[in-house]
Every structure is written in structure tokens, then in C-alpha cells.
């Protein structure tokens with residue numbers, strides 16, 4: 060039989076309530092007695108010390124050191140990158156284990172932070188995120204090329220001159236130190252500092268200067284991401300390899316959940332791989348703390364439902380749930396598992412409505428009992444009149460039975476059925492042959508990330524002289540590699556960005572990010588040189604001779620190459636089955652019709668506050684209705700369908716005239732909807 064994780068509850072995902080802010084205050088009082096002296100750290104690791112002299116004892120109490128209680132870190136011979144307080148002081152300053160809000164620190168503490176080199180704007184707004192750490196200096200890194208562009212950050216490759224290690228620097232810039240965006244970043248930092256696991260990206264340090272309005276998060280450099288790797292022509296994952304990646308993902312997630320953290324944006328491009336195939340969960344920009352079920356005594360604060368990239372977003376979030384837990388990450392994990400076998404994303408929806416429809420078509424619609432007990436805010440509109448049958452088994456009949464059993468559990472349409480990471484790790488999938496490969500036994504791949512794929516495609520297009528506009532080509536490449544549109548979860552983030560931009564209307568943020576001079580401020584810039592192989596990443600190294608290769612050859616490959624292409628535009632959108640949806644509440648009808656058709660351009664949409672909780676009121680804002688209020692859902696969906704068809708026809712014409720590839724259909728559709 061399949062795995063035994065169908066009835067799990069998040070029992071293992073508990074977190075202990077630990078220290079209170081009182082401890083932090085205590086620590087801050089201690090700190091007040093101390094003063095800094097500067098002393099240059101030696102290059103080379105363990106001997107390095109940034110002195111922090113206790114004025115009484117003259118003892119060095121602050122060192123550049125590996126957390127001494129971190130066996131894992133030591134074992135992996137990671138050197139240390141962030142100057143930290145001693146173990147004792149650090150323990151006192153640790154963020155509380157179950158923290159749901161970003162609390163401010165005392166004036167004394169803030170003062171100490173400023174003395175330590177943090178800018179006061181940061182210390183005052185995000186004191187807790189930087190507690191116990193002192194900033195690294197930009198000039199202790201040699202900055203190399205830009206390797207990624209996120210929604211609110213740019214990522215650079217760099218060399219840490221103190222350790223000679225290659226790192227990734229994630230640059231977050233704040234327009235006028237906007238407190239809200241600083242707090243968002245602080246939440247990410249606090250969460251990252253809470254986590255310490257080989258399968259979770261470790262925050263190694265922070266770079267800032269007193270003057271600059273930006274900040275860099277320092278991470279270990281990772282050569283690949285799972286999404287980019289999976290879509291590489293010629294790369295076929297074996298079952299043992301898929302198990303290897305899934306095991307690491309589940310272990311990393313188990314750690315997050317145990318520490319009370321929901322990732323809320325699990326997708327292939329956020330699963331980074333080093334050259335030895337070690338997987339780390341990255342990008343905690345949407346992550347938040349949550350209360351497990353055992354915290355009933357505490358009033359649960361609502362969470363926002365506008366998280367998780369659309370293709371990986373579970374039905375309850377699409378239905379407006381604000382009371383959820385680890386099960387949202389379990390759903391995304393199920394999508395990834397099926398995708399790895401399938402060779403392409405399994406539910407590439409373009410709108411929330413279409414996404415929900417795809418989910419119902421594949422996973423069936425929830426039971427009557429679920430609709431009743433869940434009281435989801437959008438249920439009145441989206442409860443189908445006739446239930447949808449589940450067809451996961453038929454759809455994925457080529458999967459090994461133990462894999463299918465796990466997919467069935469993880470993609471349970473009702474969240475309670477999805478179990479936990481711990482249960483998934485105990486499932487038959489991991490207990491049956493072929494067992495998960497050891498990461499280091501897998502082939503070494505050329506460095507290749509989703510962003511590399513995009514860049515390469517854009518470059519190829521430029522060479523071909525297709526003359527397509529930049530943003531169009533971005534969409535093509537995104538679609539062509541079956542990567543979800545980045546604005547699929549932009550609802551939450553656009554407002555942050557808008558805020559930043561709004562307060563700095565001379566130059567757009569992206570212009571600033573792309574200005575090499577501005578970006579380079581304070582860094583030693585790498586001299587132009589060829590051959591990055593010395594940096595120790597992915598060189599295809601005769602892996603054909605390795606035992607892993609033999610093992611791979613003997614195994615079935617599940618990745619259908621052609622499938623890694625564009626999830627092609629299809630007319631079978633929500634409109635097809637519009638009649639399934641009950642139309643009960645005209646207000647929701649109106650909201651959803653607008654949501655379906657209108658890009659939330661000027662949106663201050665339903666957005667969780669930085670304290671980690673949703674707004675008390677359901678609030679959605681739109682740029683303006685495209686359908687008249689009071690229209691019925693059938694009409695609205697028909698209109699949607701019509702617009703899509705017009706867009707498709709237009710794309711076909713464009714394709715002929717512009718000699719573009721067939722991804723143009725999607726571009727045209729996106730363009731028609733103002734995306």
C-alpha cells in the first residue's frame with residue numbers, strides 16, 4: 060500500500076514557547092557595559108577575531124566565530140562570516156522561539172547596535188533582526204557578477220576576502236529607509252536566524268554601512284536551482300535522484316516547521332543546489348511564523364492568503380483561508396514531487412480562478428463537510444454545483460506506485476489530509492528501492508539556474524534579432540521553461556515595492572538595481588578575468604565513469620524532455636466549466652470578476668501586516684472594473700474566454716509576422732490582461 064501519511068496532524072511541527080523579551084532586555088543591559096574596539100580579522104577562519112572588549116575584564120567577548128554549539132556547521136567546515144557575540148550572550152539575544160511580531164529593542168540596545176556599526180534607521184526599526192551581530196564591511200567582499208533578480212532584491216556573486224569563500228549577496232535597498240520595507244526584510248532575517256539546518260539556506264552575515272540605504276544578506280553561493288536543473292536539456296532525473304532531492308526538501312521543511320516557520324513559497328526556483336547536489340531551501344521573503352494546533356489557548360491571528368506562487372498554491376489559499384499551517388507547504392511539495400516525475404509543472408494556472416479550476420479538475424473538489432466546516436470566505440462563489448472527481452491516479456499512472464501514493468497524500472484537496480513532513484519522510488516512497496541517492500554520488504552539472512536559462516534565451520533571441528521587447532522576452536523565457544510568472548505572488552510584494560518606489564519617485568528601483576555604479580558602492584570589484592572554475596562550482600567532471608552514472612543508466616528516467624517546454628496556452632480555462640460554480644453571492648461575484656480580469660495595478664491589496672498577521676477585514680482593491688457590476692458569473696467567464704481567444708488569435712498572427720515561437724500566445728494573453 061501507499062505511504063502511511065494520510066492522516067497526520069502537525070503534531071511534530073510544534074515549537075516551544077521560549078524566552079520573552081525580558082531576556083532580550085536583560086541581555087541589552089549587559090551589553091551596555093561593553094564597548095567596541097576595532098581589530099582587523101585575519102584571513103583564514105578559525106583564528107579570526109573581531110575584538111569586542113569588555114571594559115572591565117579586558118576579555119575578548121565578541122569573536123568572529125563559528126557558533127560553538129553548531130556541530131553541523133563545524134562538520135561541514137563552513138567558516139564563519141558574521142561577527143557574533145559569545146555563545147552566552149548570543150543565547151540571550153536569540154530571537155524568541157515563537158515570535159510572531161517584530162518587537163523593538165530598548166534604547167540601550169539600539170545604542171549598542173549603532174555603536175556596533177549598524178545604521179540607526181535599521182537599529183530603530185529592525186533591532187531584533189540584527190541583535191547580537193555586527194555588520195560586515197562591503198570592502199571585505201570582492202563583488203562579482205549579478206546572478207539573480209528577485210522581486211525586491213538583486214543577488215550578486217562575490218568572494219569573501221576574509222575566508223576566500225564564494226558567496227551570494229542579496230541586496231535589499233530601501234527607498235528613504237521606509238520602515239515597512241525594512242520590517243519585511245527584518246522578518247526574513249529573523250526567520251533565517253531562527254533556522255539552522257543543512258537543507259535550509261543559512262544566513263551567514265549582513266553587510267551594511269551607516270550611510271547606505273541598502274543592506275546585503277550574505278549566503279553560501281549555490282550553483283543551481285532545481286527548476287533550472289530540471290529544465291536543462293539532457294538532464295534526466297532518475298527515481299533515486301528525485302528521492303534524493305525530495306528527501307532533502309522534506310528534511311529542510313521539517314526543520315522549518317518544527318521551528319514554527321512556514322515558508323509559503325516552495326517552488327523549484329527557490330530550491331537551490333550546490334555543485335554536490337546538496338539542496339537548500341532559499342528565499343524566506345514570504346515566510347512567517349505560525350502557531351501549531353497545540354496553541355489553541357492563544358488567539359490565532361489571521362495570515363494572508365495571498366502567498367505562494369500561483370502554480371504551487373493550495374486550494375484553501377485560493378479560497379481565502381487565513382487560518383492555515385504547514386499544510387500549505389505540503390501542497391507545494393506535492394506539486395514539486397509530481398512535477399519532477401512529470402517533467403513539467405502539473406497545474407500551470409494563469410489566474411487564481413483558473414488555478415482553482417485546475418486543482419479541482421485534478422484533485423477533485425472538497426467534500427460537503429469540508430465546505431461547511433472550513434467557512435472559507437470565497438467558498439460561496441467557488442463551490443462547484445456538481446463535485447469534481449479526483450483523477451490523480453489516472454493522470455500520474457506512469458509514476459512508481461510509492462511515488463503516486465505520496466503525491467496522493469500531499470495533493471489532498473482538504474488540507475488535513477496532507478500529513479506532515481515527518482510522515483512524508485517515513486512514507487513508502489523513501490522506504491522502497493531504488494533508495495534515495497547520496498547527493499555527492501549524483502552527476503555534477505554545469506552551473507545552471509533558472510535565471511541562467513532566462514539569460515541564455517534572451518541572449519539567443521537577441522542574436523537572432525527577433526527584436527522583441529525586453530519584457531516580452533522575459534515572459535517567453537519564463538513560460539518556455541515552465542516557470543511561473545513572477546507576479547503570481549506579487550500581490551503581497553508589489554505593495555512593498557510600490558511603497559519603496561512611491562517614496563523615491565526620481566528613479567525606479569529596477570533602474571537603480573541595474574546601475575552598476577550604484578550597486579558597486581563600497582565593494583572591491585573583481586578584475587575582469589576568465590575561468591570561474593576555480594570557484595569550485597559544477598564542472599562536468601567525467602561523471603560518466605562514476606558508480607552513480609551506472610546506477611542512473613540502469614534506471615528509468617521520468618523526465619519527458621519535450622515536456623519541459625512551455626506549458627502551452629490552452630483554451631480550457633475556468634470558463635469551460637463555469638456552470639460548475641454556484642453563484643450565490645453577487646458581491647463576491649463582482650470581486651472575483653475583477654480579480655479575474657484586472658491586474659491589481661493600484662493595489663493595496665489584502666496584505667498581511669509585517670507583524671505576521673492578516674488584516675482584520677477582507678480587503679481587496681482593484682484598478683477598476685472591466686465588467687459591469689451585477690453581471691453574472693457565466694457571462695463574466697464567457698467574456699474571459701472570449702478575451703483569451705482574441706489574444707490567442709492575435710498571438711498566432713504575431714507569431715507569423717514576427718517569426719516568434721509559439722510562446723507568443725501566452726505573451727499575448729498576458730499582454731491582453733495588462734501583465
Ligand SMILES: Nc1ncnc2c1ncn2[C@@H]1O[C@H](COP(=O)(O)OP(=O)(O)OP(=O)(O)O)[C@@H](O)[C@H]1O
Nearest residue numbers: 207208209210211212214227278279280281342344
Ligand atoms: N545563495 C544563492 N546562491 C546563488 N544564487 C542565489 C542565492 N540566493 C538567491 N540566488 C539567486 O537570486 C535569485 C533571487 O533570489 P531570491 O529568490 O532570494 O530573491 P527574492 O527577491 O526574494 O526573489 P523572489 O522574487 O523569487 O521572491 C534566485 O532566483 C536565485 O537564482
